[in-house]
Amino acid sequence: MKTDNNLETLKFPIGHFTKPDSISGKDIKNWIEIIEIFPSKLKNTVSNLSIEELNWTYRPQGWNIKQVIHHCADSHMNSFIRFKLAITEDNPTIKPYDESKWATLIDGDCDNVSASLLILEGVHARWAMLLKSFETSDLVKTFTHPESQKTYELKEVIGLYAWHCNHHFAHIEQALLYKGKF
Numbered sequence: 100m101k102t103d104n105n106l107e108t109l110k111f112p113i114g115h116f117t118k119p120d121s122i123s124g125k126d127i128k129n130w131i132e133i134i135e136i137f138p139s140k141l142k143n144t145v146s147n148l149s150i151e152e153l154n155w156t157y158r159p160q161g162w163n164i165k166q167v168i169h170h171c172a173d174s175h176m177n178s179f180i181r182f183k184l185a186i187t188e189d190n191p192t193i194k195p196y197d198e199s200k201w202a203t204l205i206d207g208d209c210d211n212v213s214a215s216l217l218i219l220e221g222v223h224a225r226w227a228m229l230l231k232s233f234e235t236s237d238l239v240k241t242f243t244h245p246e247s248q249k250t251y252e253l254k255e256v257i258g259l260y261a262w263h264c265n266h267h268f269a270h271i272e273q274a275l276l277y278k279g280k281f
């Protein structure tokens with residue numbers, strides 16, 4: 100991981116998500132594995148952090164570690180529901196939410212991250228089970244995001260959320276690397 104202070108690098112330490120031109124079965128399998136192991140990887144990294152460490156941010160004006168954890172619980176619950184909607188309905192329009200405002204609510208900025216870690220453990224176990232059950236025809240089912248007016252295929256969203264797991268895990272590693280510098 101780079102240790103420079105370039106804001107774009109600090110915001111996106113693993114880069115932006117880029118949808119591959121072609122998504123293979125191996126890609127899907129690898130992405131599901133990332134989604135499946137994320138909660139245990141996260142728990143192993145943050146379980147013994149002090150409250151001071153949980154309040155370290157990964158960049159100037161960025162979220163602190165505890166907000167990143169709570170955000171992942173919020174975001175991944177929403178994503179799991181979006182997958183279930185897409186698999187059971189014909190191109191549903193999903194409900195967006197204001198993640199920045201959610202991060203400032205009492206449960207999004209709480210020093211105790213244990214509930215969010217439990218949410219992630221349960222949601223990811225069910226999410227991985229669901230994703231592993233998909234047939235090829237399920238991977239091309241879609242939902243529409245009303246803010247972007249874009250239709251997403253589930254196979255792309257699996258990749259996006261594998262990236263999301265790695266993206267926010269890198270934020271936590273970065274916050275720990277900088278030890279409260281921001």
